[in-house]
Amino acid sequence: MDGPFVLGVDIGGSKVAIAAVTPDGQILARASMPTQAERGFDDGVHRILSLADQVMAQAQRPRRALQAIGVGCPGPLDPAQGIIDNPYTLPTWEKVDILQPLRSHLGVPAALENDADAAAMGENWLGTGQGARSVVMVTVGTGIGGAWIIDGQIYRGAGGAHPEMGHQCIDPSGPPCYCGIRGCWESLASGSAIAASAREQMPDRALELSGAAAVIALARAGHPAAQEVIARAAQAMALGIFTLVNLYVPDVVVLGGGVMDAYDLFEPAIRHVIERDTMAPTDRIAIRKASLGNDAGILGAARIALSLPHH
């Protein structure tokens, strides 16, 4: 086999994953490593290039069959310039050019996108939002990230900025958010919001409630205070989706990220609010759990690579 392929790279705070992917979305080979951003950007790039070489060797396709490479990474970043500027979740990676070393080492075009945008591209290509004209993907993890793919393109606004869906006002009496207002969606329905609210409700269990997963496990075990915390987060989740539906009127809302692994706990509140919504054509708008899991990022990055002009 020597058909064309691309590389999709998913850089996360804890892990870097790379896959060799065919134009029809088949993963030929994959590998991952700890990110360890704090070791410095040059070290990180060096290890990413080695990992890319390793994946290409595993894929058993000639190097000349490589067409392009796409990278998804948590922002802030500048997709047009290929600059990552995220010392917050990638310590020391401040205003660093990720694309130039990839291009010069691999000799192919390269593209960088926000990780939420890449995941949404992946779900629109091969996952829950497959083939839909307009897909809003919401990733609920530590924070809430959002991306909107319309006609196969990542939506960008003024100055190329992508939407900040986690920062819509849901409840002005809610907790203060770093964005400047109170009661943002992220401050009410994200994993860290769920964990913080649970620690406040159950101070005696504060140590074990370090993340949403622990709260979800307690709720599933029938603990009333944990169930109450999840119920409130689910209601906030539903109201945020209500606003997304009325403002974007998308074909599909895809819900991904670690917290949405427990989608069954959130779904009744979401369905209740959306089914009451008399304004948007909610009979035409599907709300669904993401289906690609952690592969959304590498597949979306691969899809972005495939859209680059190549030789």
Place this chain on the structure above:
Amino acid sequence: MDGPFVLGVDIGGSKVAIAAVTPDGQILARASMPTQAERGFDDGVHRILSLADQVMAQAQRPRRALQAIGVGCPGPLDPAQGIIDNPYTLPTWEKVDILQPLRSHLGVPAALENDADAAAMGENWLGTGQGARSVVMVTVGTGIGGAWIIDGQIYRGAGGAHPEMGHQCIDPSGPPCYCGIRGCWESLASGSAIAASAREQMPDRALELSGAAAVIALARAGHPAAQEVIARAAQAMALGIFTLVNLYVPDVVVLGGGVMDAYDLFEPAIRHVIERDTMAPTDRIAIRKASLGNDAGILGAARIALSLPHH
């Protein structure tokens, strides 16, 4: 003068206005009449056709120079089919075809759009949002309507539906809204919300507080309870704009409608919230009062007519 022109029609609950407009936006002639929808749709269409004839005669251009006619009208309506289905604010106008009689009487192409979409097209063409790539226009009157023009086109979502910006959740402890949830933007910041809130705060003045204009006048006169009502509405106004900015990331937000005639009372709260917003590139996003006033509708309808293919 016998240069080409179009007709722009602005149908409102109380008034129908028609203007003859040149391709560069000059109003050659205009006229208006009471809508009196309750007299029935056939009667209404007959009077609209007469008014159109009158405006063309006033314009002193030959009828063959008429290229097209555009109509803006409060929805629900189906722009693709030319069907108005709004017995709520246009009594008896239920599933009626407005375009067929216009086309057959005038012999030119005709188009129908939602009034908020038409006003936004007008402001993007000749008003506050002139020349901007992405303009969100919010019309604050009895309700809150919104429209988004991007690359000169009216944004439509699933099933051709336009966004319902008045129905974003701003405060879940707010008043119940007909859309199905509590504390929608419209239920907190519209003219009728302002009047209802004022009547609740000042029961002794309930009779005189029939609309937002009376509350605004009282606030301007220094009445503390009225000032408090306006301050709360301004805060809700600001939070809704915050969400629009973070979700659409437009170049310009244009604020129109009767309530925004008192924009000076709302502006401080809006500026305060938007300037604190650390997420969107708010240094690139302008928030401005609409500049075309009541002409936004006829000019936008004319712009829509100009975009139709003509002979």
